Amino acid sequence: METYRVLLADDEAEIRQGISRKIHWESLGFELAAQAENGAEALELAEQLRPDVVLTDIKMPFMDGLELCRRLRKELPAAKLVVFSGFDDFEYARQAVSMGVSEYIMKPINARELEQVLTGLRAQLEAQRQQRRDMEALRRRYEESLPVLRELFFARMLSGRMDPAQLAERAAHYELDLPGGPWVAAMVQMDLPAGGQSAERDELLLLSVRTFLEEHFSLEGGWMRALLYSDGVALLAGLTGADQLYSLLDELERLCALAPSCLGLGLTIGLGQLCEGPGQVHLSMEGALAALDYRLLMGGGRTLYIGDLEPDSSLRLTLDDEDQRALAAAVKVGDEAQLDATLHRLLDRVRASRLQPAQFQLYVLEIVTSLVRLARAGGVEVEEVFGPGFAGAVPAAQLASLDRLGEWLAGCCRRLQKLLGRRRTDSAGRTVEEAMAYIADHFAESELGVEAVCEHLHLSPTYFSTLFKRQTGKSFTACVTERRMEEAARLLRETDEKTYLIAQRAGYADPNYFSYVFKRHFGMTPSKYRAGAG
Secondary structure, rough: OOOOEEEEEEOOOHHHHHHHOOOHHHHEEEEEEEEEOOOOHHHHHHHHHHEEEEEEEEOOOOOOOHHHHHHHHOOOOEEEEEEOOOOOOHHHHHHHHHOOOOEEEEEOOOOHHHHHEEEEEHHHHHHHHHHHOHHHHHHHHHHHHHHHHHHHHHHHHHHHHHHHHHHHHHHOOOOOOOOOOOOOEEEEEEOOOOOOOOOOHHHHHHHHHHHHHHHHHHOOOEEEEEEEEEEEEEEEEEEOHHHHHHHHHHHHHHHHHHHHHHOEEEEEEOOOOOOOOOHHHHHHHHHHHHHHHOOHHOOOOOOEEHHHHHHOHHOOOOOHHHHHHHHHHHOOOOHHHHHHHHHHHHHHHHHHHHOHHOOOHHHHHHHHHHHHHHHHHOOOOHHHHHOOOOOOOOOOOHHHHHHHHHHHHHHHHHHHHHHHHHHHHHHHHHHHHHHHHHHHHHHOOOOOOHHHHHHHHHOOHHHHHHHHHHHHHOOOHHHHHHHHHHHHHHHHOOOOOOHHHHHHOOOOOOOOHHHHHHHHOOOOOOOHHHHHHH
């Protein structure tokens, strides 16, 4: 039987001892992981131990039970919270319930009642964990989602947002077969009557068009898949060979002619150029969309093939917004493998287009321009990335071959990646230095917390806390406490001031809490420390 961890917080030692002794923890499936004598200590222990259940009194020094529950609801949202109170006060109960407290128990605490509560909580915890572990249920949900996931897979493929190196793996994951042979993409546009349709009506029409195409498409040896894409219907088709393209054109023309009688509306289909496989099908879709641009010139209700309209359509290369985001992500936060894969994907378009070196310079300049923007946004000098005297142009020697160009771009990207990483590290170090300086200047303020320093540094608390812990190995609160204890120890050694005044100068409004923290930090009370220092 799995054991769940319990944290007990109560300022009365007798109550803690009584609960600890009288509850049969192991037989109930729990272990009493830790005990705290006040709310502040309980919060620290909870952050370290991550308990499944927290049992806390309402009235405690330094931080009451309600404030503890409020903080834990943010830090440990899955933990079950049980509140004890000796005050039959509806307002306490109301506040506790509003914070998601599981149970509210009145003192004196009855062992049997508490065991019943723990039994109920265990059942809830078991149900939650069982739900997470129920792989069969997850599998069923996954299978139910497969049609949507497959649709998204093909949509990403058509838009060029799929890494070609991951196509086979993703297809196998979604239980899809990607046939060999030439592929081609088409985009179907509905020729709606004047006045348009409602949004709901348009969606129904799109589904009708897709169903019509799936039911009536027929091409011996070939295959077709229709999917909703970019507010329209896209077609993916596979052929036995390039010579079957005109058979496909004939079939699409037949479907356009059949549409008015079956659907009550006309269809215009833009057909892209053939490509070698799924990795280049987004180029075919670009051609299909470009073919539809000729609808006004050539007329609707027919199939428009980009190869007839723009014989050099295969030479169209652009770096779209998604490409730029992928490149930026690979440079800024990716590893070397992700960076190489992204560059290969971008340059594979050039290989697929079979352009001569002089013809793909504009596309390459778009990649370089994107890198220049990243460098400037990150505060990196472009000459550090591209070399001395860089003026925005690609060195002619690098354009001699695609391989040399790829090597040059990869080198530039890796340099930019390292320079940006170094600046982030330097920036993180400076941020922590500023935070430590802020602590040194403000530790005597009892209200000093993460929110204050984040407001000073103009950072979010979540980001700052993660950054500070990663750089220092300690939490912000722990560093503040250390600085306050250093100051308190110095004042105890060097002055004769009263303890309560030293507490104030060290940032503690409550002298009792100061003494508690001091003893926990140094292992002795302030008075004993002073006596030993003397």
